[in-house]
Amino acid sequence: MLFSSLVIGQERSTKTNVLIVDGFSNHDWKQTSYMVKTILENSGFFEVSISTIPLESKTWRPKFKKYDVVIQNSNNIHDKNLRWPTKVEKSLEKYVKSGGGLYILHSANNAFADWPEYNVMIGLGWRTAKEGVALQVEESGEVAQIPIGEGKATYHGPxxxxxxxxxxxxxxxNGFPEAWKTPDMELYKYARGPAQNLIVLSYAKEEKTNINWPVEWVIAYGKGRVYNSSMGHLWKGETYPVSYQCVGFQTTLIRATEWLAKGSVSYQVPDNFPSASEISLIEKK
Known part of the structure; x- marks a missing residue:
């Protein structure tokens, strides 16, 4: 399958090494990894590898320290028995604590509720009401906590x-408009977790209740950086959906990955970036 992705004539002489980890999910993880790899590599900034968890995972040992950023694209919400080997979990914890970058891609924040340090790394995820605080953004811009046990478990509407x-x-x-529109997104309500060392970057308003829910947040974990967002949904049977054609999503994916690696961003915001009222898409070939 071929598809167009965002290319605005930028190139780096030294490219950032990225590893996508996949292998199981209730989403289409194969196509998601393919699209993310293509978008990142077409930017000219990244070399991207994929490590797929084998069915017999006991000997699976991805070498995280070889990479500047790890993109987590696996999700065991549909089968709690699917887990990474303990040695791999500890290896990821050490990698991020030592300064590595971790991108939690869409439903990856649904994963591994029984892995305590994963919950700390991702800040907020798809959890029950008893599994952490939730956050909402007040009209004043203040971020308010919803205590453990109050409100609902994580969910999304259409x-x-x-x-x-x-x-x-x-x-x-930096350089984005104050508000921009993205298509066909799942807005998570009551994402929950420890919410430690966490900064909310953006939010969207739920029309029915007028509650502002976080969309993107970053977490400091040791010396490392983590980016988490519900953007990037790709369901079974979909082929390059409009959520991935979105110029705003592709730009955010590229810039978040660069920031995770370097702590700064040089990738430029394209002229056709969406506005608060207009979606901007890269059409299929």
Whole structure:
């Protein structure tokens, strides 16, 4: 399958090494990894490898330290018996604590509720009401905590075109408009977790309740950096959906990955970046 992705004539002489980890999910993890790899490599900034967890995973040992960024694209919410080997879990913890970058891609924040340090690394995820605090953004811009046990478990309604509102100025969103529109997104409500060392970057308003829910957040974990977002949904049977054609999503993917690696961003915001009222898509070939 061929598809167009965002290319605006930028190139780096030294490319950032990225590893995508996949192998199981209730989403289409194969196509998701393929699209993410293609978008990143077409930017000219990255070399991307994929490590797929084998069915017999006891000997699976990805070498995280060889990479600047790890993109987590596996999800065991449909089968709690699917786990990484303990040695691999400890290896990822050490990698991020030592300064590595970790991108939690869409449903990867549904995964591994029984892995305590994973919950700390991702900050918030798809969890029950008893498994952590939730956050919402007040109209004043303050971030309020919903205590453990209050409110609901994490859920989302139908996918919608959502307006992403910038809450915190950050290298990832530097140069973005204050609000921009992305298509067919799942807005997570009551994402829950420890929410330690966490900064909310953006939010979207749920029309029914007028509650502002976080969309993107970053976490400091030891010396490392983590980026987490519900953007990037790709369901079974979909082929390059509009959520991936979105110029805003592709730009955010590239810039978040660069920030995870370097702590700064040089990838430029394209002229056709979406506005608060207009979606901008890269059409299929």
């Amino acid at each position: 996918r919608n075109d959502e307006v992403i509102n910038i809450l915190t100025d950050h290298p990832i969103n």
